[in-house]
Structures are given as C-alpha cells and as structure tokens.
Amino acid sequence: MKTEHKKLREKELVVKSNTTNLSTVRDFVYATALEIGFTTEIVDNIILAVDEACTNIIKHAYKSFPEGEITVKLKYNNKKLTIVIIDHGVPFNPETIPDPDLQKYYRQHRVGGLGMYLMKSLMDEVKYVSVPGKYNQVLLSKNLNTAH
Template structure:
C-alpha cells in the first residue's frame, strides 16, 4: 500500500496543485486518462466545497489530502477543520429541472457519487470533516 500526503491552504489557486497531486499518483497507480480526469473532477468538487462551505472562503484553513493505493483501489481522503455538514440531507438532483433553470453549482455530491466507486463522509463537528473517494482499478 502506497501513501502520499499533501497539505494546502484553502485557496482556489491551490486547486491546480491538488489536481497535479491526484493526476501524478493516479497515473502511477495505472489509471487511464479518462479515469484520472473523473477523479480530478470529483476531488476538485470536494475541495471547492471545503473552500466555499467548510471555510467560507477563509484562505487560511488547511485542506489535507491523503492518497492510498495498491493494485486494487485508489482512495483520496480530503480532510478539513471547517464547518461540518450532513451529506445525507443533500437530495438527488433533478437534472432536467436543473438544466431548464440554467442553474450553476450544487452538483458536487452528485458528481462525486457518479464519478467514483465509493464516497464516504465522516465528521466530528468542531474537530474535522473527512470525505473519502475511492476508485477501483479495472484490472483488479
């Protein structure tokens, strides 16, 4: 099992560092470009949610990313110490209504669940929030 870690401040300009971190490690794990793009989009959504909602755009919060992978699966865990939320209260989006209303944003959880094989959220309010995104290797 390989483990890699990255800690960045909660600033949108750090999203490119996060994308590079995920991309290089997913590539090392043997994923295709399409699979890597899906993972990057899911992680991007998760980190953007941390910046917007957990830290309310405060640029000084820490976003801690840990990647663990072996021959079977690749898991990205994103942790923050911001405001907690309950992902179970996020309804499944009505995509047709969403499209008709030309809405922007708000599809983060849906995208993460669609693009990844497994999404787990763990929170201890006042202490930390953690989302784990797992993609299984097709060859496994």
C-alpha cells in the same frame, strides 16, 4: 513506510483553502493515479471528483475563508486508490444535499449539489465523516479492476 508490508503506499499534500490551490491538488492526484495504472479517462474523472470535494470544502466548510487547511491523503496499491480529504471547517451533512434538479436551477439561476452528484457518479465510493469541533473527512475511492 510502516504500511509497506501491505504494499499500501501513501502520499500527502496540505494546502490552504484557496481556490488557487485546486490546480495544485489536481496535479498531485493526477500524477499518482496515472502511475497506479488508471487510464487517462478514469484519471480525469478522479481529479474532477477531488476538485469537487475540495471546492465544496472551500465554499461550505470554510465559507471561502482562504487560510483554512485542507489535507489530501492518497492511499494506494495496484488494486485501489483511496483519497481522504480532511478539513477543520463547518461540519457538513451530505444527507442534506438533494440530487441536482436542472429545471429548478434554471429558474433559480444557481446550481447546487452538482459537485456531490459528480463525485457519486465518478467514484466507486464516497463517504463523509464529521467529528464536530475536530475535523471533517471525505473519502473517495476507485478500484482499478472496475475502472473502465
């Protein structure tokens, strides 16, 4: 691997934008996160954040169209795990998502923004990049030394 000299390792998984594949993505991330040395508690948080990112892509970027492509890249060393998730659906602006307001959801019988809030709460870093007409990317990262 060309990045071997930096001791940065990479793995990649490509799945279709179907909710049946959420468990495939979770299993993929789970095994590597454990291998790096995160506690099972932190690993559970990481796979939840990744699930939320992929669920948002399926529902919003691909509008539940099941044949879109989602690429999940893991980049990691003994200090940090970075998960980059790429789709080619509708661009997404995270600034438009307000923090969740449960009282409001109670009245509206629906929820929105819970996934985004979970991602921000559970990960050290959440970054969105959209190149319209090309791709959208969400980057999630967790440092090992701050993981407690």
